Amino acid sequence: MNIKINDESFAYDVFGLVQAFYPGTKPKMFIDKEADASEETVAIFISEDRITLTIDGGSFHSVSIDPKDRADTKNRLKRLIYETLSDRTKKTLPWGTLTGIRPTKIPYKKLYENKTKEEIFSFMEDTYLCTPEKIRLAYAIARREKEAVGDTKDRYALYIGIPFCPSICLYCSFSSYPYGVYKDRVEAYLDALIKEIRFVGDHFHDRILDTVYIGGGTPTSLSAEELERLLGAVDAHLDLSRLREYTVEAGRPDSVTEEKLKVLLKHGVNRISINPQTMQDKTLKKIGRFHSTEDIRKAYGVARALSDADIKKGGRGFLINMDLIVGLPGENKEDIRDTLEQVKAMEPDNLTVHSLAIKRSSRLHEMLTEYEDELFLNSNEIMDMVYGYADSMGMQPYYLYRQKQISGNMENVGFAPDKKECLYNMEIMEELLDIVAIGAGSDCKKVEKYADGQTDLRRKVERCENVKDVDAYIERIDEMIERKKTLFKTET
Numbered sequence: 345m346n347i348k349i350n351d352e353s354f355a356y357d358v359f360g361l362v363q364a365f366y367p368g369t370k371p372k373m374f375i376d377k378e379a380d381a382s383e384e385t386v387a388i389f390i391s392e393d394r395i396t397l398t399i400d401g402g403s404f405h406s407v408s409i410d411p412k413d414r415a416d417t418k419n420r421l422k423r424l425i426y427e428t429l430s431d432r433t434k435k436t437l438p439w440g441t442l443t444g445i446r447p448t449k450i451p452y453k454k455l456y457e458n459k460t461k462e463e464i465f466s467f468m469e470d471t472y473l474c475t476p477e478k479i480r481l482a483y484a485i486a487r488r489e490k491e492a493v494g495d496t497k498d499r500y501a502l503y504i505g506i507p508f509c510p511s512i513c514l515y516c517s518f519s520s521y522p523y524g525v526y527k528d529r530v531e532a533y534l535d536a537l538i539k540e541i542r543f544v545g546d547h548f549h550d551r552i553l554d555t556v557y558i559g560g561g562t563p564t565s566l567s568a569e570e571l572e573r574l575l576g577a578v579d580a581h582l583d584l585s586r587l588r589e590y591t592v593e594a595g596r597p598d599s600v601t602e603e604k605l606k607v608l609l610k611h612g613v614n615r616i617s618i619n620p621q622t623m624q625d626k627t628l629k630k631i632g633r634f635h636s637t638e639d640i641r642k643a644y645g646v647a648r649a650l651s652d653a654d655i656k657k658g659g660r661g662f663l664i665n666m667d668l669i670v671g672l673p674g675e676n677k678e679d680i681r682d683t684l685e686q687v688k689a690m691e692p693d694n695l696t697v698h699s700l701a702i703k704r705s706s707r708l709h710e711m712l713t714e715y716e717d718e719l720f721l722n723s724n725e726i727m728d729m730v731y732g733y734a735d736s737m738g739m740q741p742y743y744l745y746r747q748k749q750i751s752g753n754m755e756n757v758g759f760a761p762d763k764k765e766c767l768y769n770m771e772i773m774e775e776l777l778d779i780v781a782i783g784a785g786s787d788c789k790k791v792e793k794y795a796d797g798q799t800d801l802r803r804k805v806e807r808c809e810n811v812k813d814v815d816a817y818i819e820r821i822d823e824m825i826e827r828k829k830t831l832f833k834t835e836t
């Protein structure tokens with residue numbers, strides 16, 4: 345399906361919605377002043393007071409607009425496209441016209457405006473045509489986020505990126521580098537990172553560090569000594585006295601050792617992620633992971649035993665999260681059910697379920713023709729099964745986001761029992777406080793606030809990024825720090 349539109353400013357939203365009706369395809373987009381109709385094309389013409397949509401050069405639909413109200417014009421445009429394509433394809437989309445990454449922001453904002461549950465439900469149904477199930481889900485998550493995160497006044501979160509992994513997964517779209525190949529640059533990378541940590545300690549000394557999240561990549565790709573150096577620098581330069589959560593992604597089981605986990609516990613880390621993605625050995629090979637399901641069970645067992653021992657000694661131990669992906673090549677519903685059964689048997693504290701997203705920068709995208717027939721589309725039926733398993737593990741959804749090209753147009757969801765949620769995930773998803781992000785490819789966010797310190801829900805978020813390339817990051821570390829000084833308007 346092609347798209348023609350005469351107003352480029354709506355092109356992004358239109359593209360996402362049209363593509364959601366035709367999963368696995370990439371519509372061609374033309375910005376065309378006339379937006380004249382032709383075969384296999386959605387042609388959209390926005391005039392002073394009306395939107396007209398012609399499909400396949402024939403059938404014609406139209407709606408009136410107030411051009412001064414851009415938000416309403418966008419909603420009307422998306423509803424017009426939705427109704428036309430739903431009629432043509434005989435499909436409905438669970439999230440209706442919503443194409444953004446953070447659908448829970450809508451009920452979250454409405455809760456702060458003191459809207460009732462009924463008002464929020466009808467707003468989401470009438471404006472975005474979401475199904476009642478998705479509205480219930482978004483509403484429940486927004487309420488939980490509001491309660492769990494609480495007051496963020498004077499607080500900030502710190503993200504530390506370690507862009508190394510044992511090997512690169514088939515679907516990976518992050519800037520991650522194989523640790524073995526980059527081993528000789530790790531020390532220099534840590535030098536640069538510690539320079540940024542020192543900067544953060546100096547320049548945010550009058551703010552409260554709320555959460556630390558070390559992600560990547562796979563931070564536990566680093567050796568125990570390298571982890572000790574990094575976490576020691578965090579202790580030395582940052583005030584952790586009011587820290588509510590300290591997470592390290594130990595994502596790849598083949599990177600986890602008892603020695604490294606002891607380093608994490610010693611430095612107060614209280615949440616880790618051990619991410620199987622699947623408990624099917626045939627799939628692990630296919631996605632480029634050089635470990636088995638047995639390795640996953642072993643890594644989890646070591647982490648759980650150390651955590652239990654730490655709690656016995658009066659420590660906090662670890663909350664252990666496990667990530668899964670639905671829609672991996674060659675898998676079917678029974679594989680996913682079996683994976684969920686095996687994960688349930690291990691009893692993690694949190695579960696995060698992603699719907700596979702085929703990103704342009706991944707190897708999977710390059711090799712799409714090879715895997716096309718093996719890709720399993722996520723669906724309501726699968727997500728119902730996932731929600732059912734999480735519930736039987738005593739966990740409810742606590743954060744959610746969507747991605748472009750996401751399998752079945754579904755969502756990624758984090759599950760946790762009450763009081764065991766990952767605060768950082770909720771903070772970043774709702775953009776509730778400044779996120780200071782350091783390391784190659786990381787992305788800082790400065791969140792504008794009301795004068796009284798409360799987060800402005802119509803907030804402006806300004807960003808600055810670090811370069812992605814490891815060598816460039818090391819060489820240009822002073823420039824990365826300058827970018828942060830400018831964003832957070834610090835003087836020295």
Ligand code: SF4
Nearest residue numbers: 509512513516520561
């Ligand atoms: S573990 Fe994550 S970051 Fe590392 S290669 Fe796989 S998908 Fe990419």
